[in-house]
Amino acid sequence: MRPGVTALSMTSLSLRLLRLGGPRAWTTAGLVGAGVAVASALLAVALGALHGLDSREARTGWRTPAAAAPGEPVIAQVRTRVDHAAGKPITQVDVVAPGPAAPGPATPGPAVPGATGPGPATPVPSGGTTAPPGLPRLPAPGELWVSPALAALLRELAPDALANRYPGPPTGLIGDAGLRFPDELVVVIGRPAGDPVLTAPGDSRVVPVASFARTTVPAEDEGYRQLTIVAVALVAFPIAGLLGASARLTATRRGERLATLRLLGASTRQITVVAVAETTVIATAAAITGFLLEALVSPLVARIPLAGGGWFAADVRPSVLVSVGAVVAVGLLATASAVGGLRRVVVSPLGVARRQQARGVRLVRLLGVVAALVVFAIGNSALRVVDVEAAGLVMAAVVLALFGAVVLVGPLVVRGVGGWLGRRESVPALLAGRRLQDDPRAAFRPLAGVTLAIFVAGFLAPLSATAWGATQRDDHTLHVRAGTPDQATTLLARAGIGADVRPAAGERSSGVDVRPVDPAELDRARTLLAPLAPGTLVQTDAEASGQNAVLLDDLRRGVLVVLVATFLVAATATGTAAAARVLDHRHTLRLLRLAGTPVRVLEQARMRETAAPLLVNGAIALAFGLLCASPFTAATGVLAPSGLIVLGSVLLAGTAAVLAATAASRPLLRSLTREDQERSL
Structure with missing residues (x-):
C-alpha cells in the first residue's frame, strides 16, 4: 500500500470492510454492540445511583443544617424528627423563631429539660431571611407546610388520627426542591420562641441556624453513600470485564484481516487506524445507545426504593458531563483492547495468517493474586480505624482487588483444566482440552461473567443472612x-x-x-x-429504631438488585462470548467437520470446555467472595437459609446462563459447519 494513505482513508476502508462484510460481519458487530450497550446501560444505572444521592443531599441537607458559630446571627432553631401515621414515617421539621430561649450551637435534644449548649447565639429577626429549599419563605409561628403526599394523607385520615397533632391547617405545599423523593411525607412547622420542642427529650438535635445553605450530612445518609459505593464496585468490575470482552470478541477475525493488510504492505500506523476505527465506532455507538436506554427506563429505575422511598426520575440519570465522560471512557477501553491485539499482527503477520501463534498464560499472574491478598489485609486493618466517609472507598478497593485476583487466576485454571482434559481418552474431552490449552484467556471469557457472579454471591450470602435474620421490635406498644x-x-x-x-x-x-x-x-x-x-x-420501639429497619430492608433489596445486575452482565457476557467463540474458531471447526468429526462431538467438546473450568473457577470465586465478606460477618452465614437461597440462586442462574448460551450458539455452529461443508463439495 502507498505510504501516503491518510488515516481518514484507512478509517473509511475499515468501515467499508465492515459494511461489505455481509451477514456474518454484521452479526459479529451486533454481538459486540449488544455486549457494550448492556454494559453501558448498567454502568449508567450505577453512576445514576451516586448522582441520585448527591441530588437528595442538595434538596434535603437544610433539614440538618450546620450550627451557627458562637456570636453569629441566628435566623431560626431547627429540630428534625420522624413521626408516624398509617404505618408510614413522617419527617417533621420544627422551625422555631429566634428569641431569648434560643439554645446554643448544636445542642442535642436533652434528656433533662432545660439543658443548653455552650452559650446563646445572637438572634436576628426572621423577616428577609433565606427560605429553606421548597418553601417560599421561612415559616412563621403557627404555619404548617406539608408535602403533597402528606396533604393527601391528611385528607384521608380522620383529624384525631393525624391533623390534631399540628397547630392548624396546612399553609401551603413544599415544592420538589425540598423533598427527598416524590411520595415523601414531610411537615415543616413554624414554632414560637420558647416552644417546648426546644427542651423536649429525644434523640434529635436542636440546631441554631445562621444559613440553610450550610448543611451537614447525617450519619445514616453517609452510610448509604458508602454502601452504594461498595454496590457500584460489585457491579462495576463485571461491567468493565464485559466491556473489554465485548471489544475483543472478534479478535481472531480482525487479526486475520489486519494480518492480510500487513502482508499486502500496510504500515503499522495504517493497520492500527483500521483496527481502532472499527472497534471504537461500534463501541462508542453502543455506549451511547446504552446511556440513552438507561435514560428511557429511568422512571422504572426510580421506583426502586432506597432510604425510605423512590427517586425523582432525573435523580437516577447521570449528569451530562459524567455521561459524556463515561462514553469516552468506553470508547478508549475499546481502543485499548483493539491496539493490544495488534502486537502479534505487527510482529508476525505471517504467523497470524497461518494460525501458528501461541496464546499461553504465565504463572506470573499468581503475583497479582498475592498482591490482591495484601490489599485485602491492608484494607481489613484500615476498616477498623478509618472514618465512615472513607469506609466505602476502602471496601471498594478491597472488592476490586479480589475481583482482579479471580480474573487473573481464571486463565491459569483454564490451562490446568485443559491439560487434565487433554489426558482423557474421550474424543470430546481431548478436543476440549486442546482448545483450552491453545488460548486459555479466550476460553475464560465466556466464563468470566458467571465466575464474577459467584464471587458476588459469596460476598452477599453471609451479609444477607445477617439482614434477614435481624429481629423485629415491638410495633404495637x-x-x-x-x-x-x-x-x-x-x-x-x-x-x-x-x-x-x-x-x-x-x-x-x-x-x-x-x-x-x-x-x-x-x-x-x-x-x-x-x-x-x-x-x-409518641412512638413504638420499632418506630424509634425505624432507621435501622429501613436500612435492613434496603440491604435485602440491595442484595437482590446487585444480584440481578450481575446476572444480567453474566448472561450477556456468556451469550455473546460463546457465539463469538464459534465465529472466531470457524476455520478450526471447518477443518474438523471436513475430517469427518460429527457435529454432536463438537457440541460435546464445547460443553466440556465450558463446564469443567467453570466448576473450578466457581469454587475459587466463592472462596474469594467469602473472604471479602469476612470483615463484616462470619463466613458460616452462607449456611443460613437466606445465605443458601442467595448462593443457590446464583449457582442455578449461572449454570442456566452457561447452558442457554451453549444451546443458543448451537444453531450458529451447525450453520457455519454446514455452509463450509457445502462450499468444499
Whole structure:
C-alpha cells in the first residue's frame, strides 16, 4: 500500500470492510454492540445511583443544617424528627423563631429539660431571611407546610388520627426542591420562641441556624453513600470485564484481516487506524445507545426504593458531563483492547495468517493474586480505624482487588483444566482440552461473567443472612415520655379507645406504655397522648429504631438488585462470548467437520470446555467472595437459609446462563459447519 494513505482513508476502508462484510460481519458487530450497550446501560444505572444521592443531599441537607458559630446571627432553631401515621414515617421539621430561649450551637435534644449548649447565639429577626429549599419563605409561628403526599394523607385520615397533632391547617405545599423523593411525607412547622420542642427529650438535635445553605450530612445518609459505593464496585468490575470482552470478541477475525493488510504492505500506523476505527465506532455507538436506554427506563429505575422511598426520575440519570465522560471512557477501553491485539499482527503477520501463534498464560499472574491478598489485609486493618466517609472507598478497593485476583487466576485454571482434559481418552474431552490449552484467556471469557457472579454471591450470602435474620421490635406498644397511667387511661377512655396502660418498663425511668387493644387505633391513641409530654413524639420501639429497619430492608433489596445486575452482565457476557467463540474458531471447526468429526462431538467438546473450568473457577470465586465478606460477618452465614437461597440462586442462574448460551450458539455452529461443508463439495 502507498505510504501516503491518510488515516481518514484507512478509517473509511475499515468501515467499508465492515459494511461489505455481509451477514456474518454484521452479526459479529451486533454481538459486540449488544455486549457494550448492556454494559453501558448498567454502568449508567450505577453512576445514576451516586448522582441520585448527591441530588437528595442538595434538596434535603437544610433539614440538618450546620450550627451557627458562637456570636453569629441566628435566623431560626431547627429540630428534625420522624413521626408516624398509617404505618408510614413522617419527617417533621420544627422551625422555631429566634428569641431569648434560643439554645446554643448544636445542642442535642436533652434528656433533662432545660439543658443548653455552650452559650446563646445572637438572634436576628426572621423577616428577609433565606427560605429553606421548597418553601417560599421561612415559616412563621403557627404555619404548617406539608408535602403533597402528606396533604393527601391528611385528607384521608380522620383529624384525631393525624391533623390534631399540628397547630392548624396546612399553609401551603413544599415544592420538589425540598423533598427527598416524590411520595415523601414531610411537615415543616413554624414554632414560637420558647416552644417546648426546644427542651423536649429525644434523640434529635436542636440546631441554631445562621444559613440553610450550610448543611451537614447525617450519619445514616453517609452510610448509604458508602454502601452504594461498595454496590457500584460489585457491579462495576463485571461491567468493565464485559466491556473489554465485548471489544475483543472478534479478535481472531480482525487479526486475520489486519494480518492480510500487513502482508499486502500496510504500515503499522495504517493497520492500527483500521483496527481502532472499527472497534471504537461500534463501541462508542453502543455506549451511547446504552446511556440513552438507561435514560428511557429511568422512571422504572426510580421506583426502586432506597432510604425510605423512590427517586425523582432525573435523580437516577447521570449528569451530562459524567455521561459524556463515561462514553469516552468506553470508547478508549475499546481502543485499548483493539491496539493490544495488534502486537502479534505487527510482529508476525505471517504467523497470524497461518494460525501458528501461541496464546499461553504465565504463572506470573499468581503475583497479582498475592498482591490482591495484601490489599485485602491492608484494607481489613484500615476498616477498623478509618472514618465512615472513607469506609466505602476502602471496601471498594478491597472488592476490586479480589475481583482482579479471580480474573487473573481464571486463565491459569483454564490451562490446568485443559491439560487434565487433554489426558482423557474421550474424543470430546481431548478436543476440549486442546482448545483450552491453545488460548486459555479466550476460553475464560465466556466464563468470566458467571465466575464474577459467584464471587458476588459469596460476598452477599453471609451479609444477607445477617439482614434477614435481624429481629423485629415491638410495633404495637406506644411509649409516652411523661404522664401517669391514670392520665393516659382517662384520655383514651374519653375517646372510647381500649388499651393496656402500664408504667414504663425496662430502661425507661418515667412515662407510660400504652398498647391499644385494636391496632387500628394506634394513630388516634398517639395523637391523644401527645399532650402528656409536650414537644415529644409518641412512638413504638420499632418506630424509634425505624432507621435501622429501613436500612435492613434496603440491604435485602440491595442484595437482590446487585444480584440481578450481575446476572444480567453474566448472561450477556456468556451469550455473546460463546457465539463469538464459534465465529472466531470457524476455520478450526471447518477443518474438523471436513475430517469427518460429527457435529454432536463438537457440541460435546464445547460443553466440556465450558463446564469443567467453570466448576473450578466457581469454587475459587466463592472462596474469594467469602473472604471479602469476612470483615463484616462470619463466613458460616452462607449456611443460613437466606445465605443458601442467595448462593443457590446464583449457582442455578449461572449454570442456566452457561447452558442457554451453549444451546443458543448451537444453531450458529451447525450453520457455519454446514455452509463450509457445502462450499468444499
